[in-house]
Amino acid sequence: MKKVLLFITIALLVVLTFGSAFAVELTMYSSDESKARVLRQVVELYQEEHPDVKIEVVAFPYANYMQKMSLVFLGGEPPDLLETTATYLPQMTQFLRNVGPDIEENLGLSPQEYKDSTYDVVKVYLGEEDIVHAVPLHFTTYSVWINKEMFEKAGIAYPPKGGRTEPWTWEEFKDVLKKVKSENATPYAMSIEYSADKFFSYLALWNIKILDEEGNFVMDQYENAEKAINEFVDLFKEELVPPAEWLSGESHTSNFFGGITAVDWAGSWMARESFNAEKQNDVAPCYVPVIEDWFGISGGGFLAAPQTGDVEKEKAATDFVMWIADKDKGYTEYIKRSRDLSAYKDHSIDYGEPLLDEWAEVHQVLAERAPAWSTEVRATAVWSRLTDTIRKDLALGISESITAQEMIQHWKEEAQRILSEL
Amino acid sequence: MKKVIIIVLAVLFMIPVFWTITSSLKSMNEIYKYPPSIFPEKVSLEGYINVIEQSDFPRYLANTLFVAIISTIITVFLCVSLGYGLAKGIFKYKGFLTEVVIVTLFVTAQVIMVPLFVIIRQLGLMDSLWGLIIPAVFTPTGAFTAIQYMKGIPNEFLESAKVDGAGEWQIFSRIVLPLSKPLIASLSIFSFTWRWNDFVLPLIVINSGKKFTIQLALATLQGQYGIPWNEILAFSVMAIIPTLVIFLLFQNLFMKGISAGGLKY
Amino acid sequence: MIKRGIVESRFVFVIPGFVFHFLFYLLPIILMIILGFFSWDILSPMKFVGLKNFSDLMKDKWFWNSVVVSFKYTFLAVPIIFVISLLLGVLLQEEDTFSKVMRVFFYWPYMIPMVAAGTMWKWLFSRNFGLVNHILTRMGFQPVSWLDDPTLALFTVVMVQVWVLAGFMMMLFIVGLQAISEEFYEAASIDGATNFQKFWYITLPLLRNTNISVITLSIANCFRNFTIVYIMTTGGPGYATTVAPLYVYQKAFTDFRIGYASAGSLVVLLITFVIAFAVRRVQEGGEMEGVV
Numbered sequence: 006m007k008k009v010l011l012f013i014t015i016a017l018l019v020v021l022t023f024g025s026a027f028a029v030e031l032t033m034y035s036s037d038e039s040k041a042r043v044l045r046q047v048v049e050l051y052q053e054e055h056p057d058v059k060i061e062v063v064a065f066p067y068a069n070y071m072q073k074m075s076l077v078f079l080g081g082e083p084p085d086l087l088e089t090t091a092t093y094l095p096q097m098t099q100f101l102r103n104v105g106p107d108i109e110e111n112l113g114l115s116p117q118e119y120k121d122s123t124y125d126v127v128k129v130y131l132g133e134e135d136i137v138h139a140v141p142l143h144f145t146t147y148s149v150w151i152n153k154e155m156f157e158k159a160g161i162a163y164p165p166k167g168g169r170t171e172p173w174t175w176e177e178f179k180d181v182l183k184k185v186k187s188e189n190a191t192p193y194a195m196s197i198e199y200s201a202d203k204f205f206s207y208l209a210l211w212n213i214k215i216l217d218e219e220g221n222f223v224m225d226q227y228e229n230a231e232k233a234i235n236e237f238v239d240l241f242k243e244e245l246v247p248p249a250e251w252l253s254g255e256s257h258t259s260n261f262f263g264g265i266t267a268v269d270w271a272g273s274w275m276a277r278e279s280f281n282a283e284k285q286n287d288v289a290p291c292y293v294p295v296i297e298d299w300f301g302i303s304g305g306g307f308l309a310a311p312q313t314g315d316v317e318k319e320k321a322a323t324d325f326v327m328w329i330a331d332k333d334k335g336y337t338e339y340i341k342r343s344r345d346l347s348a349y350k351d352h353s354i355d356y357g358e359p360l361l362d363e364w365a366e367v368h369q370v371l372a373e374r375a376p377a378w379s380t381e382v383r384a385t386a387v388w389s390r391l392t393d394t395i396r397k398d399l400a401l402g403i404s405e406s407i408t409a410q411e412m413i414q415h416w417k418e419e420a421q422r423i424l425s426e427l
Numbered sequence: 428m429k430k431v432i433i434i435v436l437a438v439l440f441m442i443p444v445f446w447t448i449t450s451s452l453k454s455m456n457e458i459y460k461y462p463p464s465i466f467p468e469k470v471s472l473e474g475y476i477n478v479i480e481q482s483d484f485p486r487y488l489a490n491t492l493f494v495a496i497i498s499t500i501i502t503v504f505l506c507v508s509l510g511y512g513l514a515k516g517i518f519k520y521k522g523f524l525t526e527v528v529i530v531t532l533f534v535t536a537q538v539i540m541v542p543l544f545v546i547i548r549q550l551g552l553m554d555s556l557w558g559l560i561i562p563a564v565f566t567p568t569g570a571f572t573a574i575q576y577m578k579g580i581p582n583e584f585l586e587s588a589k590v591d592g593a594g595e596w597q598i599f600s601r602i603v604l605p606l607s608k609p610l611i612a613s614l615s616i617f618s619f620t621w622r623w624n625d626f627v628l629p630l631i632v633i634n635s636g637k638k639f640t641i642q643l644a645l646a647t648l649q650g651q652y653g654i655p656w657n658e659i660l661a662f663s664v665m666a667i668i669p670t671l672v673i674f675l676l677f678q679n680l681f682m683k684g685i686s687a688g689g690l691k692y
Numbered sequence: 693m694i695k696r697g698i699v700e701s702r703f704v705f706v707i708p709g710f711v712f713h714f715l716f717y718l719l720p721i722i723l724m725i726i727l728g729f730f731s732w733d734i735l736s737p738m739k740f741v742g743l744k745n746f747s748d749l750m751k752d753k754w755f756w757n758s759v760v761v762s763f764k765y766t767f768l769a770v771p772i773i774f775v776i777s778l779l780l781g782v783l784l785q786e787e788d789t790f791s792k793v794m795r796v797f798f799y800w801p802y803m804i805p806m807v808a809a810g811t812m813w814k815w816l817f818s819r820n821f822g823l824v825n826h827i828l829t830r831m832g833f834q835p836v837s838w839l840d841d842p843t844l845a846l847f848t849v850v851m852v853q854v855w856v857l858a859g860f861m862m863m864l865f866i867v868g869l870q871a872i873s874e875e876f877y878e879a880a881s882i883d884g885a886t887n888f889q890k891f892w893y894i895t896l897p898l899l900r901n902t903n904i905s906v907i908t909l910s911i912a913n914c915f916r917n918f919t920i921v922y923i924m925t926t927g928g929p930g931y932a933t934t935v936a937p938l939y940v941y942q943k944a945f946t947d948f949r950i951g952y953a954s955a956g957s958l959v960v961l962l963i964t965f966v967i968a969f970a971v972r973r974v975q976e977g978g979e980m981e982g983v984v
Contacts, residue, residue, distance in 0.1 A: 036651065038481075038644075038648050039650045042481060061636055062636075063636045065630070065647055066646035067649060067651045068649060072945045073630060075733075075734040076540075076541070076631055078734075079541075079735070082553070090651060099735070100735075248840060249819040249837075252840040252928045252929035253814075253840050253845065253924070255820065255839075258653065259461075259821055263460060274653070275652075277652070277653065278652060278653040281655065282456055282459050390947050401931075426731050426739075426949075430790065432783065437794055440797055440798055440855065440859075443801075443809055443816065446812050447804070462823075463823050505709045509705065513706055531713070531718070533912050533916055533964040533965055533968065534717065534957075535957065537944070538724065538937065538953065541950060542719070542721075546715060561716075562712075565716065565717070568909060568912070570709060570713075571908065572905055576867065576868075576871075576901070578901050579901045595700060595702065609866075609870050613864065617860070620803050642805060645805060649807070659808060663805050667804050667805070670803040671796060671800070674795075678795070
């Protein structure tokens with residue numbers, strides 16, 4: 006009896022030791038649960054192909070993600086893999102491994118060729134020169150979402166799929182807002198989320214840069230900078246945009262989906278949201294209006310592999326990054342499930358959902374038109390630290406506490422202080 | 428009359444809670460509906476189903492219960508003991524030490540997060556449930572409550588026990604502890620609530636999914652773009668049920684003793 | 693004074709508590725103070741900047757504005773919390789089933805995760821899709837800007853703060869009330885005292901220690917927590933509800949200015965401590981030990 010027990014124990018030990026020795030266990034951090042769920046689905050596919058690897062996807066709250074990651078890097082215990090958004094990626098690059106050589110080896114593309122296969126606005130985030138410290142996951146771009154029923158009722162055509170091919174001019178756009186509001190008797194016309202990026206996406210249409218690509222403040226060099234700010238603030242004052250969205254952070258999605266507004270100045274991610282809210286048949290994306298130019302500024306998610314010092318795990322992590330970097334392997338699987346756009350040029354995805362295919366076309370036009378600076382400026386460390394000041398000052402402007410001139414002056418001072426501290 | 432006032436107040440207090448529960452039974456489509464409905468037009472268990480299917484709720488529950496129960500036991504002991512020492516002790520700097528406790532009442536947890544992280548790491552408590560217990564067992568609010576309560580116990584009680592030949596340990600265990608039953612009951616309830624709703628510590632300490640607590644898991648649902656409100660509401664409703672049980676349980680366990688036993692002063 | 697051992701002086705009872713207090717409260721505060729003299733974003737190396745953070749702070753008008761907002765917030769909330777929780781405590785001090793069950797409803801707001809509770813309140817009071825305004829307009833009134841009007845927003849947020857804390861403070865009052873011996877009331881009844889007289893001349897004075905607890909803890913809570921404000925208004929409109937801890941938090945983790953935020957926290961900590969100290973002195977009016 007004793008011998009049997011001993012044998013079983015030894016057998017168990019052997020299985021356990023070798024069992025775990027065969028499987029490399031990796032940890033991946035993700036910036037919120039909804040992204041983690043998509044990642045878990047593709048990780049499952051990967052594990053079927055590679056039974057020797059186990060990847061655990063751990064999600065953290067989006068609002069606290071940079072906080073968490075800063076502490077993780079400070080403590081020197083980064084995960085093997087991490088998903089991050091465009092907002093946070095520039096601050097982390099010093100801790101990420103360069104997978105450029107692996108790209109060359111696995112995909113047969115030089116790092117430069119690989120980066121050139123993505124949209125210009127994505128490329129900016131991937132790394133300088135021959136360095137590739139992150140590969141793209143989903144890609145998002147800004148657009149204007151409309152409530153189809155309300156637009157039909159007001160008899161307004163919208164570009165490009167609603168009976169109009171060219172984008173509205175800024176004056177036309179304001180008239181559209183007024184008309185759709187009065188015809189539908191809604192309290193407001195358009196939602197804009199309380200965020201500095203939303204303002205940036207508007208300001209970019211004026212071809213106005215707040216900062217240059219090095220993070221220097223340049224907005225005061227534009228003649229019409231004040232005018233652009235005032236036009237933005239006037240949207241709130243004329244009750245075209247609900248001031249509550251910028252004064253107390255009222256939810257733009259609730260206002261838009263609830264029919265308080267007929268338009269949402271948002272982006273391609275609304276595709277997923279509309280499906281989640283079962284509103285996909287009621288809404289459609291349109292082109293942004295043309296002011297000096299028209300295009301959608303971009304954002305999105307990236308996958309990176311931090312330096313952990315564990316050679317075996319780093320190797321396994323790189324393999325997964327390569328699988329995701331390959332359009333023919335993991336990438337398409339990921340995008341299909343996340344219902345986002347592909348970050349690679351000329352890469353069409355069969356979403357298995359006609360609406361998504363149609364919407365992707367609209368967004369691709371907006372993304373392709375975007376100049377690289379619209380991303381480069383936001384990839385600077387100065388921008389990421391200036392955003393809260395910008396949106397707060399605009400909120401003050403909406404409640405008429407400060408003028409456009411004072412805003413520009415304040416942003417200039419803040420930008421210079423941030424630059425001097427970096 | 429008295430009951431009417433209480434019931435009216437209770438109804439007012441319960442409006443948001445009630446709405447949380449009814450909204451947790453709505454579909455996302457209905458949550459976005461305007462004007463909002465009070466009762467779900469069609470009961471949807473989508474939120475609950477997603478929480479159960481997509482997350483490891485039983486594990487989060489077990490982790491949180493473990494942390495909350497162990498911390499509560501230690502917290503009650505530490506606070507009652509410290510409260511007694513600072514209220515009834517006879518030593519120098521007693522007043523100063525009391526102020527030192529009180530000043531920490533005003534500290535925002537998020538603000539000392541970075542130094543706290545460094546200390547927790549140095550102590551080797553990272554990514555462990557003990558890392559959620561040990562740094563949190565002493566709570567200034569609990570300690571202050573205990574000091575104030577202990578001040579109310581008449582010195583004569585302690586003196587007469589001393590005259591009868593009781594040692595310091597006996598005075599504490601036979602006189603002070605029985606007199607502190609209501610304090611212990613409320614501290615247990617408080618401490619349990621605090622640890623249950625703790626967010627800062629789990630955020631900085633926990634790195635692996637297996638060790639997540641309910642609050643941390645709940646917060647991860649707040650995404651970059653969309654927020655699955657029905658899931659968040661369902662999760663919240665599931666998260667408060669255990670605290671309700673604890674509340675009723677502790678209330679009965681300790682508070683009964685006072686009214687029946689006549690241990691008043 | 694006679695020399696006593698650590699057991700005789702009862703010093704031994706404070707040791708375990710202070711070990712934890714030192715490690716997880718005092719030490720981090722000391723480190724925080726030190727950080728106040730540095731410029732640091734966590735990821736790059738620290739830079740010593742001397743008193744620069746403090747001198748910048750003096751000039752930062754929004755920081756001082758946030759301190760003022762915190763004061764308004766606290767002094768609006770604390771008296772309301774005190775009155776409501778005392779009322780609840782008095783009404784629910786009996787250990788009968790009715791009281792026990794009803795206590796749950798008042799303590800519930802303190803237990804519910806703030807993410808959910810704050811969101812519910814926000815939806816109730818939302819300008820455009822809130823239930824409250826919907827009902828008001830149905831009844832023929834104008835919708836109210838509960839959260840978008842700078843003055844009103846502070847009141848709305850204070851109301852939610854009261855809702856959260858009243859049940860907690862009620863529990864403290866119940867504990868205090870239950871410790872008062874019946875004999876006091878019996879004696880007063882013989883003298884023909886009315887219920888109100890009993891409350892005013894017996895209950896309130898005997899509750900002195902509890903009152904100090906409730907007031908101090910309410911002040912501390914209002915000065916320390918910002919979750920409610922953060923969820924309901926994100927500090928807006930403008931800076932109208934940006935309380936000091938929220939301002940400091942945003943400096944630390946939105947702008948990643950850890951040193952500056954540490955300096956700000958230290959200033960806030962000192963101010964609040966002085967206030968609380970003064971409040972307690974007034975309440976205590978001298979030594980309180982053993983007095984019941």
